[in-house]
Amino acid sequence: MIEFDNVTKVYDDGTVAIEDVSFEVEAGTTTVLVGPSGCGKTTSMKLVNRLEEPTDGTVYFDGTDVTDLDKIELRRDVGYVIQEIGLFDHMTVGENIATVPELKGWDEERVDARVDELLELMDLPPAQYRDQYPRELSGGQRQRVGVARALAADPDVLLMDEPFGALDPITRENLQDEFLDIQEEINTTILFVTHSIDEALKMGDKIAIFDIGEVVQYDTPQEILRNPKSDFVRDFIGADRTLKQLQVTQVETVMREESPDQHAELADWRSDDGVTPVSPTDSTQVALSRIIGSGTDAVPVVDDGRAVGVVTEEDIRRERPVTTGGA
Structure with missing residues (x-):
């Protein structure tokens, strides 16, 4: 264009x-x-x-x-x-x-x-x-x-x-x-x-x-x-490249397309006020915050009221940028 x-x-x-x-x-x-x-x-x-x-x-x-x-x-x-x-x-x-x-x-x-x-x-x-x-x-x-x-x-x-x-x-x-x-x-x-x-x-x-x-x-x-x-x-x-990476990476790029019910800690997430789902377009920073807040290592990913997968702390940390030169 x-x-x-x-x-x-x-x-x-x-x-x-x-x-x-x-x-x-x-x-x-x-x-x-x-x-x-x-x-x-x-x-x-x-x-x-x-x-x-x-x-x-x-x-x-x-x-x-x-x-x-x-x-x-x-x-x-x-x-x-x-x-x-x-x-x-x-x-x-x-x-x-x-x-x-x-x-x-x-x-x-x-x-x-x-x-x-x-x-x-x-x-x-x-x-x-x-x-x-x-x-x-x-x-x-x-x-x-x-x-x-x-x-x-x-x-x-x-x-x-x-x-x-x-x-x-x-x-x-x-x-x-x-x-x-x-x-x-x-x-x-x-x-x-x-x-x-x-x-x-x-x-x-x-x-x-x-x-x-x-x-x-x-x-x-x-x-x-x-x-x-x-x-x-x-x-x-x-210097905060890792934080910026979390802010610009969407959940849908790191999520696992599987049922939250397959994870023991999420089996009752629908009735558990302590676990707040994220959407596929939320940032991984939002997802990590909710994982930490829920005391689990994963949160459900929900799109239009339907569970479409989960995202774990491991998934998010794997996407952190390579840091060189002290950045």
């Missing part, structure tokens, strides 16, 4: 923002660009919707060089969410969300239906929020409206530049969780910029780690944690 092919960006003052950057974003996935301030991650993202132009190399959008596409039409086809949100204060919530569909010529009935659909998706009931103004909303609610506006015209690609960075930690974590649920429904290709490795590990299917204008590792969160390719990556991840 999006491809960077040996892309370099040099500003007029000679500053090299990025140099020979290459990676590919698969359709329907979330790729997170992460790194310290000034490393080139936001510049890279802006090349996709031509807020910046490459000096050398090519950025492809669905197989087409973005410089061959009309800027205005491209930006209407690519959703864009920024930390400052950028809602129009003189417009209602509904009018803000309707902006791009109206520019694209959608009829009024279709626009209204899309506004209501997105407000419901963002857990903002239309009857309550459609006619409110941005100043009447909390920071988290405004950010939800910003995401809804970016999704309004059904974009194939969504660019998100530090979208939750200005929020308090609790609101930020809640919105991250909600957005992961939303992404399962919308299946949009997302390029997500953050300076937080924890946010990158949580949100990304793939992560591009930047260091002073270059991508030093591009891989899945799990592989980056298992095998950091340089001291910079290892230091950027931090």
